Amino acid sequence: MKALETRKHPSGTATPRARVLIAKPGLDGHDRGAKVIARALRDAGYEVVYTGLHQTPEQIVASAIAEDTQIVGLSILSGAHLSIVAKVISLLAEEDAADIRVLIGGIIPDADARALEAMGVHAVFTPGADMSGIVETVDQLSVMIHDGALEYV
Amino acid sequence: MGAASRSESDLPIQPLYDGAELDGFDAAAKLGTPGQFPFTRGVYPSMYTGRPWTMRQYAGFGTAKESNERYHELVGAGTGGLSVAFDLPTQMGYDSDEAIARGEVGKVGVAIDSIEDMRTLFSGLPLDKVSTSMTINAPASTLLLMYQLVAAEQGVAGDQLTGTIQNDVLKEYIARGTYIYPPKQSLRLISDIFAYCHQEIPRWNTISISGYHMAEAGATPVQEIAFTLANAKEYVRTALAAGLDIDDFAPRLSFFFVARTTLLEEIATFRAARRIWARIMRDEFKAKNPKSQMLRFHTQTAGVQLTAQQPEVNLVRVALQGLGAVLGGTQSLHTNSYDEAIALPTQKAARLALRTQQIIAYETDVTATVDPFAGSYVMESMTDDIEAAALELIQAVEDRGGAVSAIEQGFQKAEIERSAYRIALEIDKSERTVVGVNRFVLDEEEPYEPLRVDPQIEVDQCERLAALRKERDNDAVDRALDAVRVAAQGTDNVLVPMREALRLRATGGEVSHALRDVWGVYVPLDTF
Numbered sequence: 001m002k003a004l005e006t007r008k009h010p011s012g013t014a015t016p017r018a019r020v021l022i023a024k025p026g027l028d029g030h031d032r033g034a035k036v037i038a039r040a041l042r043d044a045g046y047e048v049v050y051t052g053l054h055q056t057p058e059q060i061v062a063s064a065i066a067e068d069t070q071i072v073g074l075s076i077l078s079g080a081h082l083s084i085v086a087k088v089i090s091l092l093a094e095e096d097a098a099d100i101r102v103l104i105g106g107i108i109p110d111a112d113a114r115a116l117e118a119m120g121v122h123a124v125f126t127p128g129a130d131m132s133g134i135v136e137t138v139d140q141l142s143v144m145i146h147d148g149a150l151e152y153v
Numbered sequence: 154m155g156a157a158s159r160s161e162s163d164l165p166i167q168p169l170y171d172g173a174e175l176d177g178f179d180a181a182a183k184l185g186t187p188g189q190f191p192f193t194r195g196v197y198p199s200m201y202t203g204r205p206w207t208m209r210q211y212a213g214f215g216t217a218k219e220s221n222e223r224y225h226e227l228v229g230a231g232t233g234g235l236s237v238a239f240d241l242p243t244q245m246g247y248d249s250d251e252a253i254a255r256g257e258v259g260k261v262g263v264a265i266d267s268i269e270d271m272r273t274l275f276s277g278l279p280l281d282k283v284s285t286s287m288t289i290n291a292p293a294s295t296l297l298l299m300y301q302l303v304a305a306e307q308g309v310a311g312d313q314l315t316g317t318i319q320n321d322v323l324k325e326y327i328a329r330g331t332y333i334y335p336p337k338q339s340l341r342l343i344s345d346i347f348a349y350c351h352q353e354i355p356r357w358n359t360i361s362i363s364g365y366h367m368a369e370a371g372a373t374p375v376q377e378i379a380f381t382l383a384n385a386k387e388y389v390r391t392a393l394a395a396g397l398d399i400d401d402f403a404p405r406l407s408f409f410f411v412a413r414t415t416l417l418e419e420i421a422t423f424r425a426a427r428r429i430w431a432r433i434m435r436d437e438f439k440a441k442n443p444k445s446q447m448l449r450f451h452t453q454t455a456g457v458q459l460t461a462q463q464p465e466v467n468l469v470r471v472a473l474q475g476l477g478a479v480l481g482g483t484q485s486l487h488t489n490s491y492d493e494a495i496a497l498p499t500q501k502a503a504r505l506a507l508r509t510q511q512i513i514a515y516e517t518d519v520t521a522t523v524d525p526f527a528g529s530y531v532m533e534s535m536t537d538d539i540e541a542a543a544l545e546l547i548q549a550v551e552d553r554g555g556a557v558s559a560i561e562q563g564f565q566k567a568e569i570e571r572s573a574y575r576i577a578l579e580i581d582k583s584e585r586t587v588v589g590v591n592r593f594v595l596d597e598e599e600p601y602e603p604l605r606v607d608p609q610i611e612v613d614q615c616e617r618l619a620a621l622r623k624e625r626d627n628d629a630v631d632r633a634l635d636a637v638r639v640a641a642q643g644t645d646n647v648l649v650p651m652r653e654a655l656r657l658r659a660t661g662g663e664v665s666h667a668l669r670d671v672w673g674v675y676v677p678l679d680t681f
Contacts, residue, residue: 027241027257029330032370032457035570036577038681052679053330054245056253078241079497079606083256107461109496109603127461127494128590131581 015139016146018070023051023060025088028078033105037073037134044135057087064092064100070145071138076106082115089119101141101150105129160418162375164538170530178533183428187523189443191431193424193536194524195482196447201520207485208510209286209451212503213238213262215610217273220263224278234485235316236286237274238262239296244331246292246665249614258611261497262288266618267660271299272306280304285316286361286451291333293320294346295661298652301354317358317407317451320346323384323556326675327565329366333665336557338672342647343388344395347402349648359402360388361409361451367565368411369457371573374422375539377410379546380556380565382429386547387556389438399438403445412478412486413455414470420526421535423450423481429540429547452478453487459494462598463589467491472509479513480526486510496603563678570681618660625658633657634667641671 022038024031031053042048049067051060064072076084085104092098104116105125113124123137144150157165167174185191188198197203214220224235239262242254248266249258258264265271275285280303289296297318301311322339325332332339343360350359364372364381372380385406392402410426412419430448434440454474459467468491475488488506490498498506514520526532553559560566579585586592633654640647651664 027245027247027253027331029325029332030369031330032570032573035681036574039570039574040577042681048681050679050681052677054253078257079260080241080256083608087255107494107496110600127459128587130591131577 016142017046018138018142018145019047019049019068020071020073020138021049021051021060021064021067021069022073022075023055023063024053024075025055025057025060025084026076026078026080027054028076028080029053030077031075033077034073034075036131037075037105040131040135041138044139046138057084057091060088061091061095061097065095065097069100071101071103071141073103073105076104076108079107081106081108082112085116085121086119089121099145099150101145103134103137103141105134160374160535161413161415162373162418162422162539162542164375164535164542166417166531166535170534172530174534175530180528183533183537184527190435190446191428192447193428194527196427196449196484198523200482200523201479201514202523205514205520206479206483207234208232208507208514209234209236209485209487210503210507211236211238211286211288211453211487212498213240215259215263215606216613217263217265217270221274221276221278224275224283228278228283234284234286235278236487237288239287239289240264241331243296243661244289244292246295246333246662246669248618248660248662249611250618251662254611256611258614260606264610264614265296265299265661266614267621267658268299268302268655269617269621269658271296271303275300275303275307279309280307281309281313287316287318290319290322290325290329290331291339292661292665293318294342294349294648294651295655295664297346297350297354297357298648298655299661302652302656311354312356314354315356317361318346319363319409320360321363321384321409323387323560324363324366324381326560326677327367327380327384328370328372328569329363332675334668334672335675336560338668339675340387340391340557342668344391344397345646345648347392347397347405348395349646350405351397351401357405358407359405361407362388363409365409365411365453367569368413368455370569371571371576372569373572374413374415374418375542375546376565376568376572378422378426378429378539379543380550380569381408381410382426382433382543383547383550383556383559385430386433386437386551389434390555393438399434399440400442400445403434403438403440404442404447406445407484408448408450410450410452410483411455412452412474412481412483414458414473414477416473416477416480417531418535418539419474419477420481421532421539423478423483424524424532424536425540425543426450427482428536429543449484451485451487452481452483454478454489456489456493459489459491460587460590461494463595464492464495464601466589467494468505468509471506472513475509475513476517476519479519482524492601492603495601497606499604561678563680567680621658621660629657630654630659630663634659634663637664637667638671641668
């Protein structure tokens with residue numbers, strides 16, 4: 001993995017910055033949340049790649065590796081999150097890319113969010129999650145990736 | 154007096170209207186009589202004083218069999234209007250056993266792979282008596298033909314069938330994302346559907362031109378009606394170019410809008426939309442039949458305004474949204490369940506949603522008189538403002554060569570996404586209050602047990618498909634699918650060979666793949 005670039009934080013300090021892939025897996029076409037988060041991260045100084053709609057787990061993992069991203073954000077509103085995320089996580093492991101961190105946004109019941117976290121998902125965001133909180137999570141995750149401070153499931 | 158506030162469409166709302174705004178207001182020209190041009194006050198003379206709107210709750214359950222049981226309950230309870238939700242593989246023209254369908258089968262609606270599933274779905278239901286609304290777009294022709302074939306097996310002729318297919322593919326490119334073919338080929342298919350239904354299923358509503366999904370994606374009220382009416386103009390031009398007469402198909406066009414919590418602007422938006430459409434149809438397309446000039450519409454309350462936090466509070470939002478739809482003169486209404494920001498709705502939540510409409514219809518007095526807000530200073534001012542802003546935006550689409558060219562340039566999607574981002578920023582900075590989210594929050598949310606869809610449905614559906622592919626006459630199916638390809642290459646109505654293929658038990662996925670072979674698939678310009 002390439003070293004993380006840094007950027008000037010509004011606080012004046014330079015902080016590490018991950019490359020982020022925002023992806024829409026499965027057949028769900030609702031991309032408002034994905035696009036809003038992609039924009040918010042870009043406005044916060046991140047390099048963001050958006051996959052477009054209807055991606056298979058295989059396509060998403062291939063894009064994450066090809067684009068050299070350290071963080072993948074998956075947006076799923078169709079209820080298919082458990083099987084899709086399990087597939088993405090296992091493909092990342094197969095491709096020797098388990099160090100890529102996964103964030104989830106969507107309509108996700110609480111119990112499922114716990115299950116996703118147990119699979120190795122870093123964080124799950126549901127409707128009403130505040131945008132600046134999501135950016136903050138990505139900021140902290142970037143620092144952790146930079147410092148090598150993450151444990152892998 | 155304070156400064157003007159800004160509406161959702163970023164138009165001013167004055168703290169006080171004193172009537173001066175309406176100097177020279179020509180009520181006869183702008184409002185007319187309810188049920189008459191320009192239909193500002195409603196499409197029917199008596200509106201709800203005669204009978205209430207149709208309470209049409211959109212629902213789908215994993216399997217055709219479960220859905221069928223639910224429909225029997227609904228019909229038994231006096232519902233005359235069924236509304237079918239299909240799962241995403243069905244909506245995208247894939248079979249349940251394709252790799253891309255993994256995890257999605259039966260999730261957001263019912264899985265229909267072949268005529269066998271359709272037969273199960275409507276088993277024992279009198280298709281000459283119920284009207285059926287199907288939320289299906291790119292493969293609308295496939296599902297409609299299956300429905301017609303099943304009705305024929307019941308001895309019900311096409312001219313006895315009533316219902317609606319959504320069939321509005323242009324908004325899929327702009328907002329909802331369940332498109333298959335490129336826009337021009339999609340329009341050809343839609344025009345084949347218009348022609349086919351005029352001959353075979355004349356009472357069917359052949360399209361529900363939808364702003365709802367654009368609104369859910371972030372469109373303001375003005376953007377919602379402007380882009381929807383611009384799409385509608387494209388459909389009309391396509392049908393005219395295919396040689397149809399305006400008054401042969403325009404009475405069967407219907408619309409679908411959102412209802413937000415911003416009650417006053419919503420009512421004004423519905424009134425403005427009716428007036429704009431009446432004038433477009435009469436003056437631009439020379440429609441003579443008043444039914445061609447009427448904007449009849451279905452409304453659904455705004456799902457995107459529901460919150461996962463303190464979900465029961467959504468009941469109150471839905472009641473206000475539903476009230477706006479009724480005060481705006483909707484023909485049918487779906488009220489959302491309060492738990493939809495968490496999961497697919499439970500049965501109790503779905504029942505409360507219906508009860509909300511019943512309270513508006515039977516306990517309030519808003520149905521006692523037609524268009525109760527007519528003549529209000531603020532309402533007529535807002536209706537005029539929205540009309541003017543929407544006309545300007547429709548013109549902006551026309552200046553880009555019409556809806557399809559504008560879609561290909563990414564115009565509507567970019568405009569809508571800009572609005573979505575603005576709203577997200579306002580919520581984030583607490584400039585916009587969302588109760589329970591950025592004000593009046595609970596320290597700890599109460600636990601909530603959501604509905605779960607059984608993953609076994611996917612397995613069962615795949616087994617049924619394997620059996621079907623084994624039993625049927627596959628040579629005959631292959632020949633029938635070849636005939637679909639030939640029609641798609643030429644100009645014959647493609648629905649005719651499609652119907653034969655489906656009758657021979659070709660699957661929905663196979664029919665869509667045959668059309669993909671000829672027409673290709675749409676690849677969007679996806680930026681953010």
